[in-house]
Amino acid sequence: KQEVTQIPAALSVPEGENLVLNCSFTDSAIYNLQWFRQDPGKGLTSLLLIQSSQREQTSGRLNASLDKSSGRSTLYIAASQPGDSATYLCAVSTSGTYKYIFGTGTRLKV
Amino acid sequence: DGGITQSPKYLFRKEGQNVTLSCEQNLNHDAMYWYRQDPGQGLRLIYYSQIVNDFQKGDIAEGYSVSREKKESFPLTVTSAQKNPTAFYLCASADRIEGSSYNEQFFGPGTRLTVL
16 A cells, blocks of 8 residues: 655745755555645645656756655755745655545645 | 636535535546545545546545536535544546546645534
8 A cells, every 4th residue: 555754744944945855655656746835724736747757857946856766756945935835745646546645744934 | 717616615514414515627637536634634535536427435435425427527525424524625636648547636725614
């Protein structure tokens, strides 16, 4: 059974710092991995999607990497800003299923 | 403007009542999902649908029901059998890419349900 873990649960950094958020999964047979941002009381906003055949994706100050063999993905945020403060969640889609499994998220404060 | 809408934004339910949460998408996506989010927890899957007139139970389907009569609509009913329904409910959709797998998920703004 696929399990997704995000550590730490909360992170506080000074403005301007580069930071890395972690996402671990137990079953490497994934189809894709998606990173989301959630502001308090709001829905999820898709940030980046990495297909299983890809190693990384970039969008502006965000870079997500995927290492299926080790069951890990990282979300790198460059030059953090107060507007980056939110909860970041990752979700994996396992090959052959229609379901996405979510981590519990990392709450970021800049 | 393409996207997913959910209504109402806030919903209050009395004990013993059934309530229905609306979810509509104009993205022409095949798959639609309902998730429940409790404070400090990740999203848990309630029901999902891959095609009109077909849906499957997720991990926490007890006390909930759904229908998929139209591609763009996937309403969720929270029945009186759901013992602890107070939560934030999120609807999502995704497009089929190939075979049995799906691409990027998109989410609605959510409905916060409170039991009085």
